[in-house]
Amino acid sequence: MIYIGAEEIISPLGVTADQNFRAMVNNQSGISLVADAGLNKTPVHLSKITDLQFEHPFDSLLEKVLISLSEKIDSDIITSDRTILLISSTKGAIENIIGDQFGRSVAFIKERFSLRHQPVVISNACISGVLAINAGANFISAGLYDHAIVIGCDLVSDFVLYGFQSLFAISEKPCLPFDSERNGITLGEACSAVLVSNSPSVFREAPLRLLKGTSANDANHISGPSRTGEGLFRSVKKTMEINGISDQDIDFISAHGTATVYNDEMESIAFDRLSLTHVPLNSFKGYFGHTLGAAGVIETAVSIQMIRNDILLKSLGFQQKGTSVTLNIIEENKPSELKTILKTASGFGGGNASLIIQKL
């Protein structure tokens, strides 16, 4: 069996998973209007960590989250010969370094924590985080390692913000996933980590079970979602089938929900094809914005916190049905015992990925 836990989160809502989760229970969002941030000095809504005053913020966030995570697991795991570090990120330190945007950071972390193996950066656009967690579980199942530390991290940069502005994909208001008024993403920055392991005893707090996840390409368009949700449909179907999970078994879906018109519509079609429209669902983008390579990890971390705290968190920003298929979007926080949850992600390059976590 593969276990997952020791989740940590650094975001505008706090520097620990606990702080973040308490803020979310209180309906707080990290999103605010930032003056001069956009192209031509326009104000833009962002979920930005305001006190990020480091020379190398990407490296420092990786370091900080790994220190926090190390306090939640057995002390010898990080330096073990049986541990691999996977870093999920789209643009790394792009704001400082164009070219080798991961090289220095990875070398720094390897040296700083005396890691035994070369860390692997997984850079698959917005599915990177879910893919990295799945890769960690795969490495362990194959007997190559006993533990995989997965860190997802991306920063808000001019590079990425201007890019999404050039695509007219940035929302004027804080993003509104699945809502009828949604009109684009809000970018966010965050760093989140989890430990995946074959040993439940290395976690200070009881872990959860991580089932095998899968990915599938849409084979449709490099930057536009599939109209049929084909890749998401295929990935979730495969993940459910290989684990013997039926649509009645799933208690909650942490959807991708970027709040672009086409993405959220695509997801609703895929979930309809999967007979999952009855399952309580949300997007966490209203709390953190779209944190790109960090999204899959941070959203899995929050999903784990929801299981631990027996609560369904609402889909912040959602008011009115905005997809052709009606989904069971969570409109108010409510206590609920959660056993099995599905996390999905979709992204540029046509990637889709999914994983399932269960309470033990």
Next chain:
Amino acid sequence: MSFITSYCHLTNKSCFVNGQLIAARDTDSQDSWLKQLYKEQEIVYPKFYKMDTLSQTGFILTELLKKANSNIINAYQDDEIALLFANRFSSVDSDVRFKRSYQEQASPSPALFVYTLPNIVLGELAIYNKWYGENMFAVLPKFAADFYINYVEILLSTGSGASLCGWLDIADEKIDAFLFFVEKEGKGNQFNIESLQKLAGLI
């Protein structure tokens, strides 16, 4: 036991399939090297001209592998071929161009921005070939045979029938690309660290 059933290399000067030189760059040509290769492929895919160097390289080399090994086209279901690619500098070529578009021309180019992710090449291959399988793009400090060996074995034991793998190092207009196709059955090069390093040109 799995096998590397076909492979190819591309540098700035030459292109090899299964170790045989199949094309050399015509330095007098008006066309870029990748465009020269494209024209020799007898395919018409105008989208090729929109792609960045990373995607063009992955696309051309995949077409060459398909010619050399018909299994890639005929032997697998649409979701059975996994794509496992890696490089050292992510999408640096497009990153530099995109940054220039907003810093020097004050006009960020959406056509460049969409290529500033290394996995876009996987999307291009999936779209053209209608492949719905597993995808992963990793960034590593150098070609690491054990990374491919380990992860392909995982992919082949968890539902994928074959894996198209690539190392696409493209920076400062230097191309160092190596693509190889791994199948569970075949003949020739066994899929192990030694033979992969040998075929990659490392030993």
